[in-house]
Amino acid sequence: MTGPLKLHWDMVTSGERGTDLDEALQPIRKLNRGAIWRYGQAGDLPGDKDTIDRAGVLKIAKASKGKRAIIFTHKPPSLDNIAIIREAAAEGLNINLSADSIEKADNLADLGLPVAVVLNSEYGRRKDESLSEYRRRAKDLANYTPKGRKIAVCPATYTDVSCTQCGVCADGERKGVIVGFPAHGTKKKRVDEIAGHAGKRSDHGSR
Structure with a gap:
């Protein structure tokens, strides 16, 4: 809500940067195997409001294959959301509730x-x-x-x-x-x- 992160967030909101998940994941794909990276310093998983976007999460899982991601989500633990999180975990992407x-x-x-x-x-x-x-x-x-x-x-x-x-x-x-x-x-x-x-x-x- 304040500082440099807010400046970046506002630019994302205005469409000046960070508008495409595939583009955002390009640097992740280039990381060395075993590297640790952090998803989402602010915000949450891809999706509309309380719903997780399965395709978006699986894109993250694919880009992070062989790496170790630090991810947190505040999305509610609905049956659909939990099923997606379990599917991602099976692909090696562990998401913290x-x-x-x-x-x-x-x-x-x-x-x-x-x-x-x-x-x-x-x-x-x-x-x-x-x-x-x-x-x-x-x-x-x-x-x-x-x-x-x-x-x-x-x-x-x-x-x-x-x-x-x-x-x-x-x-x-x-x-x-x-x-x-x-x-x-x-x-x-x-x-x-x-x-x-x-x-x-x-x-x-x-x-």
Whole structure:
């Protein structure tokens, strides 16, 4: 909604750039085998409103063959949408279902697909907070969902680890682990309202 990304987004909206999926995927096709790339810094999968465009997603899967894509979607988990996401996964394109709360993440994880969730900003490392201080504080925060699934806070949010070095969000099989992204930036307070309060560590944390 702000900064360089908004400038690019406005140009896409006006038709000045980025109007064709095939053109956008050309650089992806040229990536080396095994390379990690990120789809959609903003926006969502191809499709009309809540509906996923099967042909568009399969184009992405074809272009990404042999690579590892980091993709998230907020599209609702309708039967048709989930069928397309499963089809893409069979082609090697793993798409993370995005949840706005830990409870919703649990429900999405019941579908057996990779899930990511937005977390309260308390899960994030504070300004001028050392890594050891952050880790001590984070020990008191809930690290399991109500249904007992592990919540793993994205390491890039509190260390110098990059997505290329980690790559977990590109994997389809995470043994039920849900990746969490703490609220941050200018809209942090609004995201906190959506994500809910940071819970305290439960008995699951002793596993």
